[in-house]
Amino acid sequence: MKKLRNYKITLIVISALIVGGGIGFIVTGFTTAGSIEVSFGFQYEPSSPDPIEDLSINADIGKIIVKYNTTTTPYFAEIDVNLKIAGLFMEGKTYLDFFSPSTEWWTESSGIFDLKVLPDIWFDPSYWFKSYEITITVTLRTDVIYDIDARIS
Known part of the structure; x- marks a missing residue:
């Protein structure tokens, strides 16, 4: 149960980093256009x-x-x-x-x-x-x- 919980937290953190990085990349691109x-x-x-x-x-x-x-x-x-x-x-x-x-x-x-x-x-x-x-x-x-x-x- 604890392993599954750690797995979900890790998955959420990785997903947040990927989505945040993508949004940051796009925002930076348009602000420097x-x-x-x-x-x-x-x-x-x-x-x-x-x-x-x-x-x-x-x-x-x-x-x-x-x-x-x-x-x-x-x-x-x-x-x-x-x-x-x-x-x-x-x-x-x-x-x-x-x-x-x-x-x-x-x-x-x-x-x-x-x-x-x-x-x-x-x-x-x-x-x-x-x-x-x-x-x-x-x-x-x-x-x-x-x-x-x-x-x-």
């Missing part, structure tokens, strides 16, 4: 223009919009990147927690733009509950011929 919104701009002006300009746009995630300029521009191409990352456990996070630094995205001399997402960290819950909204807008000059390679993984 937020979003990160950043924008970056890059220009492409080759040192020695070719008859056909090679331009490569690679992104692990998001959408790529290619359009032609409506006003004159001194650059062969302008690349605007808009990042929005939203989710739970986002307090204190920056875009660097999810992407490689913006200084590594654009190699102007080669005409290659490469936006890479960092691998998920399994023990960080902000990776479990995130959503991305990424737009890469490439504006091209109308008087230049391009060979464009655009890829999204």
Whole structure:
């Protein structure tokens, strides 16, 4: 009889810890929820223009919009990147927690733009509950011929 009573008490304590921990996890997630919104701009002006300009746009995630300029521009191409990352456990996070630094995205001399997402960290819950909204807008000059390679993984 006493063993059964101890078993019930132990079961109640373990159940309370599991339920309390789960509720605490959820409450903490929602109180630290937020979003990160950043924008970056890059220009492409080759040192020695070719008859056909090679331009490569690679992104692990998001959408790529290619359009032609409506006003004159001194650059062969302008690349605007808009990042929005939203989710739970986002307090204190920056875009660097999810992407490689913006200084590594654009190699102007080669005409290659490469936006890479960092691998998920399994023990960080902000990776479990995130959503991305990424737009890469490439504006091209109308008087230049391009060979464009655009890829999204």
